[in-house]
Amino acid sequence: MISYRGVQKVHRAIACIIKLSGADKMANLANARNKVLEAARAGASLIVLPECFNSPYGTQYFPKYAETLLPSPPTQDQSPSYHALSALAAEAKAYLVGGSIPELEPTTKKYYNTSLVFSPTGALIGTHRKTHLFDIDIPGKIRFKESEVLTPGEKLTTVELPEYGTIGLAICYDIRFPEAAMIAARRGAFLLVYPGAFNLTTGPLHWSLLGRARANDNQVYVAMCSPARDMSATYHAWGHSLVANPSAELLTEAGESEEIVYAELNSESIENTRKGIPIYTQRRFDLYPDVSAGRDN
Numbered sequence: 001m002i003s004y005r006g007v008q009k010v011h012r013a014i015a016c017i018i019k020l021s022g023a024d025k026m027a028n029l030a031n032a033r034n035k036v037l038e039a040a041r042a043g044a045s046l047i048v049l050p051e052c053f054n055s056p057y058g059t060q061y062f063p064k065y066a067e068t069l070l071p072s073p074p075t076q077d078q079s080p081s082y083h084a085l086s087a088l089a090a091e092a093k094a095y096l097v098g099g100s101i102p103e104l105e106p107t108t109k110k111y112y113n114t115s116l117v118f119s120p121t122g123a124l125i126g127t128h129r130k131t132h133l134f135d136i137d138i139p140g141k142i143r144f145k146e147s148e149v150l151t152p153g154e155k156l157t158t159v160e161l162p163e164y165g166t167i168g169l170a171i172c173y174d175i176r177f178p179e180a181a182m183i184a185a186r187r188g189a190f191l192l193v194y195p196g197a198f199n200l201t202t203g204p205l206h207w208s209l210l211g212r213a214r215a216n217d218n219q220v221y222v223a224m225c226s227p228a229r230d231m232s233a234t235y236h237a238w239g240h241s242l243v244a245n246p247s248a249e250l251l252t253e254a255g256e257s258e259e260i261v262y263a264e265l266n267s268e269s270i271e272n273t274r275k276g277i278p279i280y281t282q283r284r285f286d287l288y289p290d291v292s293a294g295r296d297n
């Protein structure tokens with residue numbers, strides 16, 4: 001078993017930003033900058049932006065807004081979001097999970113929904129390409145097929161934050177797959193971060209349930225960060241950015257409008273939760289060594 005490495009007690013360790021994302025990419029980046037700097041001024045050392053924070057959300061928008069992730073130094077013209085996020089993390093002197101952006105891989109010409117993580121010096125320290133694409137069809141309510149445009153990523157992601165420990169990173173629909181969250185926790189993550197954009201059908205049903213469930217399964221913190229709701233957009237985001245603690249209580253939850261929510265994380269909370277209800281060490285891995293071995297398709 002990989003044990004939890006510990007996170008120092010830090011004032012306002014995490015800030016989740018819920019923000020409106022309109023059609024103007026540069027305006028979205030400018031809005032993100034204001035909000036990230038506001039969170040940093042309030043003492044946040046890890047700041048999270050929402051899924052597709054630099055564009056409207058929808059398969060029809062991915063190709064238009066997609067950027068190629070060039071090796072550093074990225075140029076303003078070719079990778080404006082990469083460049084802006086890197087500079088912003090350095091300006092804020094904070095870790096920055098840059099929500100997600102549509103990515104174009106230039107060789108294969110494939111599109112991905114990709115999250116970039118930057119250190120307080122602006123270095124890119126992690127990337128995650130959404131591994132489970134949001135393909136659902138609930139008659140009369142919502143149909144969405146990311147796979148019409150996007151390709152799924154092929155790896156699960158953890159990122160090392162040297163002062164604090166490991167975080168697990170995944171995007172929105174990925175949260176429905178508890179296996180991925182558990183693998184991150186078993187790799188020692190103290191926090192699972194999900195930029196996401198649920199909707200008015202599945203948001204009220206499952207958003208906070210899933211955040212609390214992944215926290216409860218793994219006795220870790222969970223942060224979910226959504227765009228604000230815009231009823232004039234083609235996709236109506238649920239909003240409600242939140243942070244759950246290792247006992248699956250909500251420490252904070254936003255509404256549907258632009259807002260920043262803050263939470264303080266500490267290692268004792270993980271340790272005490274695991275001491276009190278010791279499922280973390282009681283798991284019978286001998287009975288379920290490989291869940292995927294039982295699949296029939």
Ligand SMILES: O=C(O)CCC(=O)C(=O)O
Nearest residue numbers: 134172173197198199202
């Ligand atoms: O799982 C859901 O209900 C919503 C997922 C979603 O909106 C997404 O993956 O972008």
